[in-house]
Structures are given as structure tokens and as C-alpha cells.
Amino acid sequence: MQFKAMVLSNVELSPGYFRMKMTAPQELASSAPGQFLMLKVNDAIDPLLRRPFGLFDVGSFLPEYAGCGAQIYCEILYKVVGKGTKLLSALHHGDLVDLLAPLGKGFDLGPAGEEKVLVGGGVGLAPLYYLAKELKNRGEKVRLFAGGRNRDDILCITEFERLGVETYVATDDGTLGERGFVTQVLEPHLAPGTRIFACGPTPMLNAVAKMAQKSGVPCQVSMEAYMACGVGACLGCVMKGANHTEETPDYRCVCKDGPVFDSFELQWS
Amino acid sequence: MQFKAMVLSNVELSPGYFRMKMTAPQELASSAPGQFLMLKVNDAIDPLLRRPFGLFDVGSFLPEYAGCGAQIYCEILYKVVGKGTKLLSALHHGDLVDLLAPLGKGFDLGPAGEEKVLVGGGVGLAPLYYLAKELKNRGEKVRLFAGGRNRDDILCITEFERLGVETYVATDDGTLGERGFVTQVLEPHLAPGTRIFACGPTPMLNAVAKMAQKSGVPCQVSMEAYMACGVGACLGCVMKGANHTEETPDYRCVCKDGPVFDSFELQWS
Amino acid sequence: MQRPDMSVAIAGIEMRNPVMTASGTFGYGAEFADYLNLESIGAMITKGLSLKPKAGNPTPRIVETSGGMLNAIGLQNVGIDAFIEQKLPYLKNVNTPVIANLYGNTLEEYGEVASRLDGLAGVAGIEVNISCPNVKQGGIVFGTDPSAAQEVVSLVKKNTSKPLIVKLSPNVTDVVVMAKACADAGADALSLINTLTGMAIDLERRRPVLANVTGGLSGPAIKPVALRMVWQVAKAVSLPIIGIGGIMTGRDALEFMLAGATAVQVGTASFLDPSAAQRIAREMEEYLVEHDIASVRSLVGALEV
Amino acid sequence: MQRPDMSVAIAGIEMRNPVMTASGTFGYGAEFADYLNLESIGAMITKGLSLKPKAGNPTPRIVETSGGMLNAIGLQNVGIDAFIEQKLPYLKNVNTPVIANLYGNTLEEYGEVASRLDGLAGVAGIEVNISCPNVKQGGIVFGTDPSAAQEVVSLVKKNTSKPLIVKLSPNVTDVVVMAKACADAGADALSLINTLTGMAIDLERRRPVLANVTGGLSGPAIKPVALRMVWQVAKAVSLPIIGIGGIMTGRDALEFMLAGATAVQVGTASFLDPSAAQRIAREMEEYLVEHDIASVRSLVGALEV
Ligand SMILES: Cc1cc2nc3c(=O)[nH]c(=O)nc-3n(C[C@H](O)[C@H](O)[C@H](O)COP(=O)(O)OP(=O)(O)OC[C@H]3O[C@@H](n4cnc5c(N)ncnc54)[C@H](O)[C@@H]3O)c2cc1C
């Protein structure tokens, strides 16, 4: 659906990373972790297109107005990388933004009793928090593996821990957690009975998908692509399906068929 | 010159009319009434071009910082008519804007001892305040004739009176001052020894210019034109000079040869 | 005051208002059903359809530019048969005319696709996209060569009894020459403009942003070019014209009508605001009410020059 | 690290950096002297000069559009003689190459203006604007017809010993055909693009905004079209190319160089920011420093496709 959301807060968590909370309509309460929103940062034509962000959290809160019932909020976690996110980072409490949400296909949480393994690279942590919350609500065992270049890229670990998630951290420079790739930390933990949910840079997802395949562990990945419409209409955001060839092409829309895919659905390089 | 100015205040005076005060460099202290500035309302490409505004006032103020000496400010008075002025009206204390100022040719104040007659239509009052201040500083006798559609269009009359200017008001609907055109109120006051300074909608300036010619009173008009560069380079803002014909064209740049012209320099319809 | 009469007709296609959705920007209609009332707009135009399903180009396929966007989707579509089987049944239930946009990689394909659509219930008309390279003739674009365009249009005309709209490319020296060629060949209406060919470069990677290197520029950036071409063609050709290019608001749409368009298409705007087509139709109606204009048709070509 | 080498040469015109100011957007140079150091830019191009002084069009002459602007100045200029008498002496004192942009209303006028400039000290080269209607041939635009363009260029070439830059119009089906025609006729360099023809409408008045009805679109909106054309021409023609169209930043300029331009011109940007040309040159240099690139010339045509 399309709606105007009021910014409730917009806080810089670590250099260049922001967490923004916005009001949302009741319908958003039935969104699924892994779904995303498309946000128009202003009414102008610059930037022209909406920007996609994963749902970091959805929940309800009690506004500080007398007699006001519980309201729904949604949150995003974003990194300032260009024009749109720079403008976004300047928004304040009370500003209005136009949203399309919830969009796309979220994570399949899988059967109860499995060990749920969340793997996030940098701002790829964003959709995993909402996921972790839902999984913990169901009483599942959840581990989070978070990676980044340095400690500034590792976000909201305390929040995950507060949910009861066991967390593992790796950074390229060793400034937080183990030094190295998060996939190295992850590998020993993969075993039958685990299920992977991953989001982050494509090379990381590539490595995780291969690792999962080797270990025979089901793995879902949340992908990114340059998007215009977000609703499956422009065909701008497609990725190659596993069996894609030049002759028998098989493209999937990240916005509609994804952003979450089973890793074996896609073609990895 | 080009400089960044900080907005000091931006106040709605009457519905749709704003007065904005900005910091300015020392050089602006030697600007002349009738000169204008070109303002870029934001860093974006929408709106693309700068917007021109007359200097409503230039002066010095003492900032509320310990040990800080007197600073120069400049003010504009503007009407919200489109995209640029709408964005402008949303600026707050502390926001920065990029300015070119002072631009163009200001009013020739004329010899001492004349009666200075200021004629303003609507937001055309803007450059006349700075002019009145300068004239009063020289101890001149100054009368202001202000016209508009209704009383909301009549701005800052008290400020003019505080300078010691004698004011006359006319509105189309009679909600303030006399009912009718300001030119009707003006006519009986024109006599040898007066000098007219007019700014406002073109039909008004047209009427004033003709009246001045009839009465043999010198008359300067401040014109408006759609501008791109403001410095005489694009040739977008030209007006027809008095002797302009298709065969012997004579165009004047409003931004550089004006915005203030002797009325006989221009071609009136 | 009575509500203004917003209805227009293009070559016999009756529409409740002049706002159509542009090919390639509105999917097959269903994608937008959550965001607007499909029965509030004038007509829907499908994604460009070809004889066989088409995979389209590698990614990246889109990139934002100043006031516009480039796309190089590569005409990905399900193909004419899958369209008829899978997409058309849904659209038949929507009480809004559906116009099939079609293209071919060769002259013959144009004829073939047109004939498959002929006589098909639920398709009110066809719009032929001639901005495609002719595979057989070494890639020369049908829409930039008057005689190639004429051939395409004549062939399609032979293969259809439906109203035939021809969509013109702006990437030509003289759009009027192209318009006349298409009119002479039997077009019932003209729509313009398709996208301007452009390019974006990724400075850091020293590569074109789009995998296809070049793409089509759309959005508000191209509106002045589109308005100019609509005006030129409307003066020179007596066919009804559909104006396209950077329309974001009801005011934009009405400007195109003044320039000579009987209807308009909304493209990129639907990405920014999925309810754009409905909103634009409403804004147009509001303008008519405010200005006491009884019929939107009275504005067509009403520009005083 | 040493400062990067920013110098380039176009057909023998040596410039301290690749940033030139575009014709018609920088007056005769002096207008901008308060806002930037005229000796910090690569070269200055004059307003388009004609044989006789030209009055230009009635007003309004300019209007803003989304991400761009339309102008219909109508080539108002002081004429070649007044330029030489009144404007050139000032420019001679500035240590930056001055390139005279010229045009004619007839073929003969082009030749005449060129010959008056020939041998004139203080003019480093000439840029011929062929986007003008040929008054004698019923208004057909020289720059959209390869043989007319060829005629103009050949004639100018005969009348000048100065480096000859030909400025191409983007309002053509195939800019490469035009580029080749000009190259064959003796151009020493090509500059592109001039403005795209567009139109704006005042809905309330039901009239075109510009008195001239149509005008030339410039600014960031046209950058994708300009980049595409520069890239196409650079691939096809071996002459040095000057990229123009919507350049606002050093990054924009460097993108044009990757596409194949040896130098760039800054137009509309100077209206937004009168110091744009100097700033853009500085931003380019900063990019080179950050990326450890020794010479800006190494970027010319370095796009990997
Ligand atoms: C489904 C999905 C979920 C996402 N979730 C998050 C999230 O939770 N947090 C977060 O920080 N980022 C997320 N992103 C990425 C985010 O959309 C981009 O960082 C953002 O759009 C950049 O906008 P910009 O204007 O700041 O950058 P620009 O100046 O436009 O470009 C900077 C870089 O961002 C890339 N980019 C720009 N626009 C898009 C777009 N529409 N889609 C994808 N990439 C783009 C460009 O390729 C470029 O490399 C998500 C992307 C997708 C597709």
C-alpha cells in the first residue's frame, strides 16, 4: 500500500549509519520479515526515484497523546551512500515521507525446532533484526553472524542480544570480533538442522550460498538491485535465475519474486 | 560577489508575503537601493536557476555572541508565487543560502531638496524601503504611495512611517486606504520639483511612466524580467529600449543595465 | 456546475478520460491494482509484446539521471501467446480499454504479432512501437527511417482491423516526416514520444552504468522535447495524437492537450507514485472545474501561437 | 605527489585544463571576472558572433524546465566588428585562449565572418555553430543536413588558418553522419552538443512561454543525451572532441572525458554558479589527486565497454 509516514526519530548509530522510525498504518503489522519499503525522500524530482529499504523492525508504540491508542511504527536502518540517503539523513521528527510498503516476498521462517542462522554483512543486518524478533517470538534458537570492514559497520548487536540471539562478529580489520570474513566464522556452525538467512554484499551472499550448498543447509538470501517501480512492472530489477542461459533466459524480479530467494533459485558466479 | 548567507529570520508578514533577513559580507554595506540579489534556494537542480529579489534593507546588527562586533545583514521581502519562493518560505534561522549580490544598477537618488515620491505596487514595495531609508538618512522629504488588490498586499507601512515617510495607500477593493488605483492617488501630488521612484507590476509602471512624462517629472522604474545569469551574460532578461524597432533593435539587460531605468529609456506600450 | 466532460476518443477507442498508462511502465496492469482504481483511468497500454517471449538485456537496466531515468530493459516480455493466455483474462474483467503495444525484430514479426491480436476480444486497439532495430537490416531502427516505418505500418494495417496507433521515436531529425510517413501508411493515431537515447557513466568503474551501454531517457527531463514534437506533429498531421513524455501532474497533461494531443500517456510518473495516472486524471478534472471548462476536448490544440 | 597534469590541447590550442566556457553562457568573459579567475580555466568561447549585430528574439527568452532550461535568445550579439573593437581588447589581456563562436544566416555569411577573424591576434581558434537556419534555403538548419554542413565547414576552412572547431546539433537522427561530414570537410575538432529543441507552455495563458515558441534545452536534463553522442562520435571519428551538455561538477566533466572528450564546455552551470568553470576544473584536479592519476589526458576515451 501507499501511505504518508511521519518520521518519529532518525538517529545516527555509527558514522554514516542511521536508524529511522516512522509511523505506519495498521496493515503493516501483518508484514513479513524480509519485505521492504520504497521511500520518496522529498516531493522534488531530484532525486527522482524512490529508494528501497528493508524493514528493520515493525511494532506498536503508545504515542504520548492523552487518549491515543497503540499505533504501528516501522523502522529502517540505512547507510548514507549517495544523494537520496544523504537527504534522508537530514529528516527530523515530524517530517513526512511517502512510502510503499510492505513490498516483495519475505523470509520463509521454516519449521520449528531448527537452528536459525542469520548472516549479515554491514547494513545487510537491516532485515535480520525484524526476522530475529519474529523467530524469537516463536521461541526458536537464533544465532547471528555479523560482518563488516571495521567495527563501525557492526550495528545493533546489543539489540539482537537483548532478543536472546547468540551473536558472532567478524571484521576485516579485527577492530570488533574475529579478524576476517564472517563466512569463516560461520562455516563451523553449519550442520544439518540449521537454516540460513543471509543479507549483505553480493560476494558475501555468493560465499554463503556456496557454503550452504556444500553443507546441504537450506539458505535464503535477500538481494539488492537498482529499482524503479518496486512492484514488478518496470522489469528493471531482475536477476538471473539458476537455469538462466542466453538462449533460455530466466530472469526474476528482485522486487516481486524477491528480495528473498532460496539460494538455489539464483545463478551465482 | 558570491557568498553564503545564513538565514537570521524568515517571517510571514501577511498571507503569502515573507520577510527574510540574512547575514551578508561587509561589501554589501556599499550597495545601493534598487540593486538586487540572486538567490539559490537549495543545492538541488530543482529549482535549477537562481531567483532574483530586490534588496529590501541592508544594515548592521550586533550578534548575540560575546565579543562579536557589528555584522552586516540584508533583507528581502517576497511573495510566494511558485516553486522557488515556496521552498524559500520554509527556510529557518541557521539555514544557508548562496547569494550573488549586489547586482544591477540602483536608483539615482537625485539632487537634494526635491520631494521624493515612491510608488510601490504589492511586493514592488521591496526595494523602496531601502531607498526610503537612504533618502531619509540624507534628510529628504519622502512620500510613499502604496497600492495593492487588498489590504493583505500592503506591507510594512508602519516601517516606512517609522522612517518619517508620509504614506498614502490605495487598494482595488478599498479594504485599506482609498479604493482604486494607486496612480489615482498619486496624480494630484505630481508637480515640478518632485522625483518618482516606482516599482511594481508592469501596467502600474506603465501608467506611472506616462503620468510622469505628462507632468514633466523625472521618473525611475524598477523592472522585472525572467533571469538566468543576473550578470548580463545570457541576454535572457532584455527589455525594449525607447527607440527599439524591428529594424534598429535596442534591447537593454534588466539585470545589468537595470533593474532601475529612467522611464524614458524604455518602450512603453 | 455539472462535472466536466472528461471523455475523449482515439480512433474509435472511447475513454472516460484522456489519461492512459504508457507501455513498459505499468506492467500488465495487475501490478498496480493495489495502488489505484484501474477503472478510473482512460486506457491501459501493455508492455511491448513480441512474437516470442523476450528475455531482455542484462542488468543494470535502469539508472536515475537529473530529472529523468535511463532504461535498457531490452523489451523483456512474456510473448504474445502468454499474454493472451495469462494476462489478458485478468484485463478483460477491468472495464477500461486495453491497448496492446507490440514490436518485432523483423518486418514480418510486426505483421505476425498484429494478426494474432486481430479479432481478439479485450484488446481495444494496438500501439506499434517502431523504435526497434531491424535485425535483418543490420540494426537500422524502423522508427528513424521514413520508408522502413511506412513498410511496418502498412503491413500491420493489413493484419489488423483494430484501431492502429503508431508510437514515434524522438531520435530523429524531423519528427514530422516520420509522422506523415506513418499517417500515409494507414495509422489511425500517433503517440509520441518514446524515449531519447542516452547514456550514463560510472566514473569509478570507468564503465557505462547500463549493461546495454545506452538506454532510453524518460521522465520530466524530456518533457520540453516531447511538447515540442507533439506541437509540431499536431500542426502537420490531422490524426489524433497521444502526448507522452515527463507528464507528472494534471497541469503537465493539459499542456500536452493544448499543444494538440487528444490524450496523454503517463510513464515514469507511475514509478514515483503508483497512483499517478488516477491522480493526474483527477487533477485535470479539478482544473476544468476551477476554470469552468465544460469539456476537456475543448482544450485540444487550443494553444494560441 | 606532484600536482596532476591537467593540460590538454585541442587542434593546437593549448589549455591549462580541459574546462572551457560554452558559447552564449559566459557573455564576452568580462561579465564573470568578478566571480572567478579567468586565468584559471582552459579556454573561453564567445557568444555566437555574426556579420552584422543581431537583435535576437522578443521576450520571454528563457524559462526553467525540470532539470534544465529553455532559451531562445535568438543569437543576439554585437556583431563581428564591434566584438573586435569593444570586446577583444579586454580578452587579449587575459592569459587564456579565446575561441570565437560564429554563425551565419547564409552560407556566405559564415565565410565572411570567418575571414574577418582570420589572422586576428587574441583569437586562438574558431567554433562554428551550424545549428542555425539557412535563411536563403527556406530555413533548413545547416546542422541537420550533412551536405549543408559540409558546405559551411569547407567554406569556413577556406577562410581561416585558425584551428576550426565545428559545434554539432543533437537534433538529428544520426550525429555520427554529421560528425563525419564535418570531419571530411576539414574540421579540426568537434564540439557537441548544442541544445535540444524543446517547448514550454503557459497553461493559464494558453500560450507558449517563449515568445519564439520553441527554444533550446540545456542543463543537467540533457546530460545523458550529450554523453551518448560524445561516445558515439568519439568511436567513429578521430578528431578531438569537446563534450558539452549539463556539466555541473568535476565528476560530470570526467565522465565526458571517459566517453572520449579531450575537453569540455560548461554552459548552464555558470548561471547557477558563476564560478562553476573554475570550480569544475578544481574538482577534476582533486579527483585526479585522490585517484593518483598523473595526467588528465590518460582518461580520454578510457571507458571500458
Ligand atoms: C530490496 C532492497 C532493500 C534495501 N535495504 C536497504 C537497507 O535496509 N538499508 C540500506 O542502507 N540500504 C538498503 N538498500 C540499498 C539502498 O536502496 C541504496 O543504498 C539507496 O537506494 C541509495 O540511494 P542514494 O540516493 O543514497 O544513492 P545514489 O546516489 O542513487 O547511488 C549510490 C549507490 O547506491 C546504489 N543505488 C541507488 N539507487 C538504488 C536503488 N533504487 N536500488 C538499489 N541500489 C541503488 C547505486 O547503484 C550507487 O552505487 C536496499 C536495496 C534494495 C534493492
Ligand SMILES: Cc1cc2nc3c(=O)[nH]c(=O)nc-3n(C[C@H](O)[C@H](O)[C@H](O)COP(=O)(O)OP(=O)(O)OC[C@H]3O[C@@H](n4cnc5c(N)ncnc54)[C@H](O)[C@@H]3O)c2cc1C
Ligand atoms: C530584479 C528583480 C527583482 C525582484 N524582486 C522581488 C522582490 O523583492 N520580491 C519578490 O517577491 N519578487 C521579486 N522578484 C520576482 C521574483 O524573482 C519571482 O517572483 C520569483 O523568481 C519566482 O520564483 P518561483 O520559483 O517562486 O516561481 P516560478 O514557479 O518559477 O514561477 C512563478 C512566476 O514567477 C515568474 N518568475 C519565475 N522565475 C523568475 C525569474 N527568475 N525572474 C523573474 N520572474 C520569474 C514566472 O514567470 C511565473 O509567472 C524580482 C524579480 C526581478 C527580476
Ligand SMILES: Cc1cc2nc3c(=O)[nH]c(=O)nc-3n(C[C@H](O)[C@H](O)[C@H](O)COP(=O)(O)O)c2cc1C
Ligand atoms: C522502464 C521503461 C520501459 C519501457 N518499455 C516500453 C515498451 O516496452 N514499449 C514502448 O513502446 N515504450 C516503452 N517505454 C517508453 C514509455 O512508454 C514512454 O514512451 C517514455 O517512458 C516517455 O514517457 P515518460 O517520460 O512519462 O516515462 C518504456 C519506458 C520505461 C521507463
Ligand SMILES: Cc1cc2nc3c(=O)[nH]c(=O)nc-3n(C[C@H](O)[C@H](O)[C@H](O)COP(=O)(O)O)c2cc1C
Ligand atoms: C542562454 C544560452 C545561450 C546560448 N547561446 C549559444 C550561442 O550563441 N552559440 C552556440 O553555439 N551555443 C549557444 N548556447 C548553447 C551552449 O553553448 C551549450 O551548447 C548548451 O547550453 C549545452 O550545454 P549546458 O547544458 O552546459 O548549458 C547557448 C545556451 C544557452 C543556455
Ligand code: FES
Ligand atoms: S523495480 Fe520495477 S520490476 Fe522490480
Ligand code: FES
Ligand atoms: S539575466 Fe542573464 S543577461 Fe540578464
